[in-house]
Amino acid sequence: MTMEDPNQFWDGEKWTGPITDAHMHLDRGGRFLDAALDFQNSGGTRLILVHKPNFSQLPLSEDDVSAAYQETLLIAEEVRKSTNIDVQVILGPHPVVWAHQLESLGEKNATELHLESINLALSHFEKGHCVGIGEIGRPHFPVSSEVWNSANQMLEEVLRRCANHNAPVQFHVEDRGAITCQELSEICGRANFPLSLALRHYAPADVSSNFTSNLPVTVSMGRGSVEKIATTIDFESVLEGTHSPVLMETDYLDDPRRPGAVLGPRTVPKRTNELGRYLQKSKEEGGLGWNSNEISHFLWHIHRVWPDALYGECR
Template sequence: MNEEKLIFSDSHAHNNPIKGIGAKKIAEKFRENNGWFIAFLNNPAWDYSDSYIFDVDEYLKLVNLHMRDCKSATETGLKVKCFAGIHPAEIDKLAEYGLPTLKVRDFALKTIEKIFDMCKEGLLDGIGEIGRQHYKIRMDVAVITQEILESSFTFAKDYGCKIQLHLENIKGFTVENIASLAYKTGLKSDQFLIHHATSSIVEEAKNRRVWTTYPGIIEGLKSLFTTIRNPEYVLIESDYVDSKKERGRITYPWNLPDIQLSLLEKGDVSKYFLEKINIDNVESFFDVKY
């Protein structure tokens, strides 16, 4: 395979058909630059409507909107996986807004159960993002967030759903803690990944056969490619936010190929690494074929 025929993937990107360009346009732009696969995740409710939502049915309307937008992207020929969940930031924002703690808990648990039902029925390909905040929060919010995470692992195990996790990146803790939770609930390590991992978390996760996604910015990728010994259990993400306010905050999906090819040309990564991360690993985790 020559350099011109290398193909690329994005394992974590956000689409927004209301305030952004939407999944289909993202997919078109990515496919035009040798993209073959993308995983789309929904946004917090306020990214669609500028307001907080704490009604289960209203939240599920946004999930359905997200699913329809994901489906439109498949018309481009790009392989697409559609994930939805409740971002941990939504939990503390509802609490800050003044909603009683028990009502936040009740809303979140009922909503995530309904979203898992969609995955069980084959309407969604997976759940995400869910997880824990990576910043200081109230103790009651931390307890709720952990309960949602533990319930999600149980649902994922029972229903066979993949999960994309939003977590803190604490060396010596995060991977061990999440691997322990998976063991306790019986969730296999090929059913979840830690999104937006640091290089140290990637290395720890690889040792535990835990999947991670790593942000596709050139400085970070150069460091990652030159430090990890093999590309097992690693995926690349843009973490693209599809809104005028934050668009391209990390990078764009359609920029990922150029970033990686520039590192290949400079000798900072091998073609084997790029093929493994962008094709083989994607096929393994997402159960999709190129």
């Protein structure tokens, strides 16, 4: 048996293979390395560290953005040195920053700064400092039709720029169910951006292609997510290699004002084991009756195959 045989990692109760949290934030003013160690000590092995803007002091210039990106890269390096976690970084502006700055900077200046921030993130991507661009998207809260239209136009331009570099993205968007995914798919089409690199962050747990429009998703692993993933995954297409990627995330904010939000760093390892046990449980007992090989294959895809497909190998 080789180390790359996923069957060795599922013992019927616990998954001891790779575990990836596909969207987490860390902050020096929060739990920082302690949070990363919580993830590691629970079984976590790989972290997609996403840039978190300082919403109490928004960037006003490209220099401000550059300094903020550099801080995220330094945080990633400290986690690598202080833990055994593999860390990959996502850099980019946040659509909510743009929405907040419409009033203070005006739409023209706010949009210019946003696009400059994208270009700066893409330069880091080309240098290998980060593996993707994000969070990009549009406000997740109600805004005027004018702001909504501007956000969509800007998103299309952002995707065009990312397409030129073949850079994966992570979307921050509202939750209107399948309609949101359908609209994102259409925007990607207009921007000539490949769907295979267009990941929806904080996604609902319905991973059927009818719901996701074949966008890769990283599912928010709150209550009920395990059962929903299990009952909507098309395992045949996973076996065939045609299923769009499904990853897991906490969107941990590492904010002392909101401890444990959005979900704590131990969540993804915990839910991974819950998913394996739910899939394994017989149908008579309320599960799905998958065999050990099927469970191992699926968990291996969630935590190794699909993250590698999006962001490259990290080990």
